[in-house]
Amino acid sequence: MSQLKIFTDYVVINTENAGTYHDITEDLQQIITDKKIISGILLAYSMHTTTGLVVNEGSDPGVGKDVSEILWNLVPENRAWNHIEESPLDSAAHVKAQMIGNSIFIGIDKMKLVLGTWQRVYFIEYIEARKRKVFVSIIGNKEEKNK
Numbered sequence: 001m002s003q004l005k006i007f008t009d010y011v012v013i014n015t016e017n018a019g020t021y022h023d024i025t026e027d028l029q030q031i032i033t034d035k036k037i038i039s040g041i042l043l044a045y046s047m048h049t050t051t052g053l054v055v056n057e058g059s060d061p062g063v064g065k066d067v068s069e070i071l072w073n074l075v076p077e078n079r080a081w082n083h084i085e086e087s088p089l090d091s092a093a094h095v096k097a098q099m100i101g102n103s104i105f106i107g108i109d110k111m112k113l114v115l116g117t118w119q120r121v122y123f124i125e126y127i128e129a130r131k132r133k134v135f136v137s138i139i140g141n142k143e144e145k146n147k
Contacts, residue, residue: 021064040140050093052100058120
């Protein structure tokens, strides 16, 4: 019987602008494939306070646009914010990040992410173009070589 092991890695994303969805599903799947993880659970955690991580529909890019539009209407950048030291956009981005969240858990089975037919994993930028990192930690079983 194999023991559970912990594997870690990072996904690096160069974002374009606020409101953009970056599909990182294949990046996460590649980590699983490279590390030969048969089964387990994957944690993806954004290392930034003005970004988010979600699982959402992947067949229609309009979904991400709709969600971004709603978020920007709910949390307008042009209100009177108390925190303005870094950027006038910063507080609005923090609020959006808290609403959506910055981490997700996804199961792994047979060396594949356990996602529904239309589901994809997205990293969302809430402020401006930047280089971003997502920490990935996996607790799982590695493929055992034939004895």
